[in-house]
Amino acid sequence: MPLQAVRPKILGFINEQASAWLVALVVLLAGLALTAIVAWAASDLYQQQLRQRFQLLVNERYTRLQERFEDQEQRLNSLRRFFVNSDEVSREEFDGFAQPLLLRTLAYSWAPRVYREQRSQFEQDVSDQGGAPFVIRELNSAGELAPATERDEYVPVLYSQTKSLLSAPLGFDLLAQPLRRSALERAQKTGKLAVSQPMQLVGVEPAYATGVLLVAPVSHLPTSGESQNEPYGYVMAVISIHQLVADGLPKPDRDNLMMQIVDTSDLHKRVLFESGTVESNSDLVGARRLTLGDHVYALNLRPSQVFEQANHSSLSAIMTMGGLLSLLLSALLYVLVSQRQRALKLVEQRTVQLRMREQELRAAHGQLRSVLNAATQVAIIATDLRGVINTFNAGAEQMLGFKAEQVVGTHTLESLHLAVELEARSASLSVALGKRIPASQAMLVESPDNLHEAREWTLVREDGSQLTVNMLATVLLDDHGLWIGHLAIYLDITEQKRAYEALAARDRLLKKLSAHVPGGIFQFTLEPQDNWKFIYASDGMRDIYEIEPGVLQQDAKRVFERIHPLDVERVRASIRLSALQLSHWREEYRVQLPQRGLRWIRGEATPEELPGGGTLWHGYVSDISDLKRVEEELRALSITDSLTGIHNRRYFQDRLRAEMVRLNRTSGALSVIMLDIDHFKRINDRHGHAVGDGVLQELCKRISQRLRRTDVFCRLGGEEFMVLCPHTDGEQAYSLAIELWESLRSAPMEPVGTVTASFGVASWRVDEGVDGLLLRADSAVYVAKQAGRDRVEAERLRA
Incomplete structure (x- = not known):
């Protein structure tokens, strides 16, 4: 059973156009559902990979920071062992040992324990060694360093090595400040490293001002059978948390993590460091614990916007591609299913259009025939490829005296032309084009230097008389662009030619007359838009201004460029006044000529008002330089x-x-x-x-x-x-x-x-x-x- 018979039984009341839409809709919905499933699976996989990448970054960052904290402890312990293994350490030895240790550390210091009865002797010995007065000092109520008050024990800073511009205040008693005292007491009690509470460091940039003091007690080596001795001093490391943590990390605009370090021993949970990166909206969080001495710090890590941008989800791309593929597939099926219906409809439409086109062509053919017959003053003649005439309008009949029945199908276009002209034209075209042009085609071939322009020919009437015409020839093409013949249009120019000859004779006479008149004759117009123009300029104008008459007719302002600068405005004003009052114009002025130099000119003209609102002058100009010279001589003699x-x-x-x-x-x-x-x-x-x-x-x-x-x-x-x-x-x-x-x-x-x-x-x-x-x-x-x-x-x- 053919498909056309089966489909209506299956679809019932649904026609074939509706079935194409139904198939396309079903395929589109199925594709969108499949896209949603794939997108859900890809989203779950993306979240797992995102958490894994974040945990790797957290572990790497935690490991790096813990290594830096441990490195600070090791460096301070090495400085402590240097003191433990030495009987006495001079300032030069301390500087030489401590300076290489200054990596991510602001300063290293050595502070011995001094008791009340040892204070005076200690200050005297240090002053003698350093060559400058040394006093154990503390901060007074005004915030200034002053001699320390009497106490049982002092821990003054004796040596200090730092990269800061402001060195540590030597002689400052660490027991005079509560934060430092607490760290020293814990170090003395435990015999291990102790860390102070966060403090504001002095002499550094504000961003690096938050720091801690890492303290290590220094004791003599115990002898056999003895426990750990009491410390006789302390070595300290001044650490900036920002320098310790941020050194070597990526810049904020490139960091994948937003990092925060919190002091857990502080009741207020003080934040010691927070990176400048912008936190993303992700719920991923990483928490670790960092230890430094006897303190534990909380390290909180969150993903930044840089991490989010570097690990963006492909869910939108999957949804977009799936939707587009589903839409394209449904559209393709719709096109395939409805192809037959569109083809039938197109055939029906083309049939209707062809019928309408046929009617339009018939109407156009009738109109063209009416136009050809109405053009009684123009001869329109069409030929086939052989040159045989197949169209001869009423204007051709009236112009040449032939009837259309006499020439259509029997005469050629060559038979209407003067044979002598055709032969001469054929010879010139053969030379110009480099190939032989038959005389029968001479009127149809265009020369390379005169394309698409009418040419003058002589036609022979039925009675044998001759007629001068302008002919414009073109090729005829069918609907497929194939060459099927020629079309020639003739215009009788006999009267026009006579008028041209009369005008030429008048121009020759005028030129002869002006050649015998001294000076130059002109016609000059001034239009409302201040447009200056020479309508006519005789050859004498060339001698007056040394400008060709043809140039003057193209650009009248060239004359004013020749007039002397002191006279040009006066001449312009007199011309405008003559145009306003329609009064006779007469002026004497100077011109500067390229060859003859300064000359005097006299001009006179009579104005008349033009219909368009402008003014036309008829006048002449003459050279009066000799007359001016005689006048000057006579004036000088007088x-x-x-x-x-x-x-x-x-x-x-x-x-x-x-x-x-x-x-x-x-x-x-x-x-x-x-x-x-x-x-x-x-x-x-x-x-x-x-x-x-x-x-x-x-x-x-x-x-x-x-x-x-x-x-x-x-x-x-x-x-x-x-x-x-x-x-x-x-x-x-x-x-x-x-x-x-x-x-x-x-x-x-x-x-x-x-x-x-x-x-x-x-x-x-x-x-x-x-x-x-x-x-x-x-x-x-x-x-x-x-x-x-x-x-x-x-x-x-x-x-």
């Missing part, structure tokens, strides 16, 4: 005396008026020095006007050498000269006039000899005008002339 080269009367009057305006506005000082050459007419009559001109030039040379940079030297006419002295009072001007008078008469002039002049000095007065100041200077010269010439006269001399 203010310069042609004979002497110094400033003339016009310049002097302009400067004097400017200084007067300054004085009336800001106050200050101003003086003038007027000089007239003595007997100059006699020089001209005797030596001629040429020699007279030379005298004038030499005088100007000598005077100019003595003037300051701020002074203005001018020729008023004939033999009269004037010196304008800004920021100069009368005293200073008079001193300057004396210097000029001396420089003039100090050396003769060839061939006339010594030439002298009469000087007059005048200083500006408040509310005085130009005429008043010059009149007083002229009067001073007149006084000098009347007084015999060759002198300097000033206002202060006329008082």
Whole structure:
């Protein structure tokens, strides 16, 4: 019986989809149960192994600590035997023997028993041996060492060997302190090692301050028949519990155990040592007993978090892996059981999708046919692999005059093209690609340097006329990506080509006209986003700015980089003002060119507002450097005396008026020095006007050498000269006039000899005008002339 017939009888009302879920659920539950059993067994085994590892660590730690305690006892016993076997031990012998024993021990000491009647002699003998006063001392009520009070017996520290910076207080009586007295009495009574109660050690770090005193009595060797003699002294070991226990153990962040040592003899159960490790939440506990001398200490050990992290349980991993395996197995069974149902459902779905796809393709084919027929301005032609036309839309019929029935299946794409163009294109492609390209495929093959771009061709209409078009060709692929033909799209560009030719002719004409116009012609725009742009720049712009017109059209800011820094902001502001007011723009400014250096430029343009909100200027720029140079030369000639080269009367009057305006506005000082050459007419009559001109030039040379940079030297006419002295009072001007008078008469002039002049000095007065100041200077010269010439006269001399 087939499975399809059996399953419904077994499952009853449960369909096949539900049976797949049921199988998957049963397998999942079984896997989870098995995982739980394995996890329980693994957990029990883990707890056993964890306790074993903890006990091993506890035993190892206890053994190590007990060995250290016993080592301290052995070292102290060896020091005691050294004293027992020696008649007398000096300080040097004690240091030499005790120093090697200092391992995990702070200090070793020797303290003899001294009775009341022996005290004075004992102190005297020790002082003589050590070379320093020795006194048996004890702590007084203030905590300071003081001479011990009278007692029957003393046990003072005589020798001490330590690694601490603070050595043991020599002479300190151990019987004066209760803890030490109790340890000494127990050692004397038992004759064995005794340990003091915990005490705070002095001179060590706080972490090492808790310690004990291990005491061993020292007696003479008994003779035959005698019992143990009374001790005549004690050797002691000062032990820091932290140093003894923690030395050599792992660091707290790496220790597997949390360790605690408790003094059981203390009623308060004082903790002597506790490690800094973090205790875990485990219930594992290890307890041991450590013995040192006559004391028993409790050692409590617990696992730390380091131990817990190093011995983590694999229970979670087992549960996770078991759950994942159960889930994967159930999913796999579900997939296998429901495979047939999914396959049938998928087939049904694909059938429905294929039917829908067929309907969509039919609709798309109809839409494509409608689009092709609607594109009446574009010719769309499709061919098979042989080039035979199989699609010819209405636009192709209208463009070429053929009917679709005439060309479909009968004509090729080659028959529509001009044969001469195909041959020329075939030859060029064959050279470029390195292989022969047939003329029938020349319109379909793309050149390596012109991929996926439309190309201009000439088509032949039905009536034999020719038509210029742009053609874009591409391959046609089926649903499997196989090449089944070509698609060519043609666009009539006859009118477009005519327009391009007209524009090109206009551009050529404009270029010829601009080439004969001095300077450069431009169109310039300023958009709302402060975007500067040249729409047009003639070749003359290259000569003006030494920048290619093409570069200017790409980046208009290159022009402003050429403008002189002192003029660029003014030019920018004038352009913005012209855009704001739509006013005529005209500016003269300087440019710094890489080759020709500094040049003067004049620019004019007429603005108009653009629809988008920007401004368009039509204008020109020209080089006016020669004009500026002529203007400067004319200006220099207008203010310069042609004979002497110094400033003339016009310049002097302009400067004097400017200084007067300054004085009336800001106050200050101003003086003038007027000089007239003595007997100059006699020089001209005797030596001629040429020699007279030379005298004038030499005088100007000598005077100019003595003037300051701020002074203005001018020729008023004939033999009269004037010196304008800004920021100069009368005293200073008079001193300057004396210097000029001396420089003039100090050396003769060839061939006339010594030439002298009469000087007059005048200083500006408040509310005085130009005429008043010059009149007083002229009067001073007149006084000098009347007084015999060759002198300097000033206002202060006329008082």
